[in-house]
Amino acid sequence: MRLTQNSIAGLICLALSIGMLVLTRGLPQSSFVPVGPDFYPRIVLVIMAVLSVLLIVIDLRQQAQGTEAPAAATPEKRNYRLVGVTYAIFTGYVILLPLVGYRAATVLFVAALQAVFESPRGARRWAMVLVSALASSFVTYVVFNDYLSVLLPRGHWTGW
Amino acid sequence: MYELLLGGVENILHLHFLVPLFLGTLVGLIGGALPGVTITMTIIIVLPFTFGMDPLQGLATMTGVYVGGSAGGAITAALIGIPGTPSAITTTFDGYPMVQKGQPGRAVWLGIWSSFLGGLLAGVFLIGATGPLASIALEFGPWEYFSLFVFALSMVAGLTEGSLVKGLLSGAIGLAITIVGSDPIMSVPRFTLGTEFLRNGFPFLPVLIGIFAFAQLMTDIEKMGPADHGAAPLKAPPLTVSHLKVIWEILSRPFLLVWSTLVGILIGVLPAIGGSAATVMAYDQAKKFSKTPERFGKGNPEGIIASEASCNANVGGSLVTIMAFGIPGDAVTAVMLGAMTIHGIQSGPLFVSQHPDIAYGIYAAYLVAHPLMVLICALGARLFLRVVTVPKSILIPNVMVLCVIGAYALGNIMDDVVVLLLFGFIGYALVKFRFPLAPLILGLILGDQIEVNLLRSIMSDPNPWLFITRPISGSLLGLSVASVVFALWQHHRHKGRITEVEDPDF
Numbered sequence: 001m002r003l004t005q006n007s008i009a010g011l012i013c014l015a016l017s018i019g020m021l022v023l024t025r026g027l028p029q030s031s032f033v034p035v036g037p038d039f040y041p042r043i044v045l046v047i048m049a050v051l052s053v054l055l056i057v058i059d060l061r062q063q064a065q066g067t068e069a070p071a072a073a074t075p076e077k078r079n080y081r082l083v084g085v086t087y088a089i090f091t092g093y094v095i096l097l098p099l100v101g102y103r104a105a106t107v108l109f110v111a112a113l114q115a116v117f118e119s120p121r122g123a124r125r126w127a128m129v130l131v132s133a134l135a136s137s138f139v140t141y142v143v144f145n146d147y148l149s150v151l152l153p154r155g156h157w158t159g160w
Numbered sequence: 161m162y163e164l165l166l167g168g169v170e171n172i173l174h175l176h177f178l179v180p181l182f183l184g185t186l187v188g189l190i191g192g193a194l195p196g197v198t199i200t201m202t203i204i205i206v207l208p209f210t211f212g213m214d215p216l217q218g219l220a221t222m223t224g225v226y227v228g229g230s231a232g233g234a235i236t237a238a239l240i241g242i243p244g245t246p247s248a249i250t251t252t253f254d255g256y257p258m259v260q261k262g263q264p265g266r267a268v269w270l271g272i273w274s275s276f277l278g279g280l281l282a283g284v285f286l287i288g289a290t291g292p293l294a295s296i297a298l299e300f301g302p303w304e305y306f307s308l309f310v311f312a313l314s315m316v317a318g319l320t321e322g323s324l325v326k327g328l329l330s331g332a333i334g335l336a337i338t339i340v341g342s343d344p345i346m347s348v349p350r351f352t353l354g355t356e357f358l359r360n361g362f363p364f365l366p367v368l369i370g371i372f373a374f375a376q377l378m379t380d381i382e383k384m385g386p387a388d389h390g391a392a393p394l395k396a397p398p399l400t401v402s403h404l405k406v407i408w409e410i411l412s413r414p415f416l417l418v419w420s421t422l423v424g425i426l427i428g429v430l431p432a433i434g435g436s437a438a439t440v441m442a443y444d445q446a447k448k449f450s451k452t453p454e455r456f457g458k459g460n461p462e463g464i465i466a467s468e469a470s471c472n473a474n475v476g477g478s479l480v481t482i483m484a485f486g487i488p489g490d491a492v493t494a495v496m497l498g499a500m501t502i503h504g505i506q507s508g509p510l511f512v513s514q515h516p517d518i519a520y521g522i523y524a525a526y527l528v529a530h531p532l533m534v535l536i537c538a539l540g541a542r543l544f545l546r547v548v549t550v551p552k553s554i555l556i557p558n559v560m561v562l563c564v565i566g567a568y569a570l571g572n573i574m575d576d577v578v579v580l581l582l583f584g585f586i587g588y589a590l591v592k593f594r595f596p597l598a599p600l601i602l603g604l605i606l607g608d609q610i611e612v613n614l615l616r617s618i619m620s621d622p623n624p625w626l627f628i629t630r631p632i633s634g635s636l637l638g639l640s641v642a643s644v645v646f647a648l649w650q651h652h653r654h655k656g657r658i659t660e661v662e663d664p665d666f
Contacts, residue, residue, distance in 0.1 A: 005593055005594065006323070006326075006593075009326075009593040009595070013329060013333065016336075017336070020336065020339075020351060023350075023351055024350070028346075028348055030345075030346055033345050033346065033615075033619065034618055034619065034622055035615060035618055037343030037345070037346055037348040037350055038350075039615075040339065040343075040610075040614060041339040041350060041351075044332060044335045044339055045336065045339075047332050047335075048329065048332040048335075048336055051325055051328050051329040051332055052329065054325050055323070055325045055326065055329060058323075058325060078382040078383065079381070079382050079383070079384055082381050082382065082384060083378050083381050083382050083588070086378065087378075087584075087585070090560060090581065090584070093560075093564070094564075094574075094577050094578060094581050097564070097568075097574060097577065098574050106561055109560075109561070110557040110558065113553075113556070113557040113560070114553050114554065114557055117384065117552070117553035117556070117557075118551075118553045132554060133557075136557070136558050136561060140561060140562070140565065144208065144209075144565055144569070147212075148208075148209060148211065148212035148213075149211075149212040150208065150211055150212060150565065150569040151572055152568070152569075153568065153574065
């Protein structure tokens, strides 16, 4: 027996539902209301736990019988490194937004992500990346801040 | 009713509403034509632009995007054989072969005019059925609402491809997200981990944007090569055609047009099934009813008519469900539901009677968006092919920036952006674990309503049998069980043939 994708997903959901079920203990009850604030969450979490167990059991049974659901027919090559880098850059963007403000953070974010996607070579390509990032930041700022009255974040460090 | 509708059309034709509707339809057509950018994604991108607008302006824009997006997929589907949106997949079957036979104008315009006619026919249903359905829903007590929402969830979970348990579990995860925050009766904080921000629960739109946008963007990114500079510019063939001839080609098949439209409406009305199911089913039906089924897949106009008429009719059907019951017909209407909430509108049975100006404004926007769509296509269908060559390296960072603005502008707080980031991770993880997203989104939308109606019914009468003995409630719960049993039977029948798709239908 090995832990397949479905078993892992089932275990994660089971752990989450049990963890949250534990947290429902100690929620204050009221004498005016027939059911407390824990009533509905417990129903949902028990259903989630039961379904998680079912997912694991079905997966283990399929493994034992050798009748696992066939995986996607065409396993394409996936660039997970790029996904990881994208998440890292996006997390940096979320951290930088309140510190340096929307305009600067957006220039940095768009330029960084485009550079990762394109791997620009030569001054001309880099200049295009920079121009594209500046344009993105400028256009969205003007459209949202000036025309659509959406106040975009200002930086604590920069003041703009 | 017709006076209100005429008033709505008159209102929408003012530049104040017409310009946003035109722009929404244009952006929808472009988003629909862009392979890899779905209508849901286009709506998410457009959403922050509507925050500063008044409610009808914003909703007219969204309606335009929805109508335009549903038709836009046909252009790329026919001309380059790549569906701009998943629902246009069946248009490629006959549209592309027709183009290869040297009839690009006929292929594209058969698609556009079928979308137009199917959409308008569905509009008649939308305007005629929403009111009566809402009146039925007005008779509902909390028992019936609870059972209706349970039915919607069980049906969606049961109809998902792949594992039934995963579909149900996905719905349960959606419900579990909504139990975070204060309880609706005593406002006792639950699972807030001591933070003030979570007292109101996870904000709906950042969660939705995070799950949908990131799940799709990251799935695109993982397929990118080391230097994806986009495709070489495509040269569009001339699309000149006799429009009267094309329209006659469609109208001379009235049964096909009406039947495909009905299939589209029906799938649209059923919660969260989506446009792809509508077009696939309509195409399949058209083939079954056809006298020449062997011609399907070889450039048969019937295939294009069935696919495109059902695709836009599906929009009308989805709008009925959202306006009469407050239940989203698919992922796109889920985001539209969020947009309505932002503009202070509570969708549901009281919506049409309490906000007739907005409701009839939406009907009018829906009707006017169709001729606008035809007009835009007549002016620039060939230009859309240039847009599809925009490199993903430029498109993706900008879409992400718009997602951040959409989440942030909701309450002007960074916490919402953090929620977007968190659910961006969760959405992608769910896709990687091959969970269907539609039940999760429905659970997320209906969770609060399910809890409120369950508690209301218990507080009115603690007898739990009422859920079964009240006729409508009992029937709906019976249908819920039936839908799960049907799904089990279907899974059993296809045992071994069901594959779990890694890239779900966004």
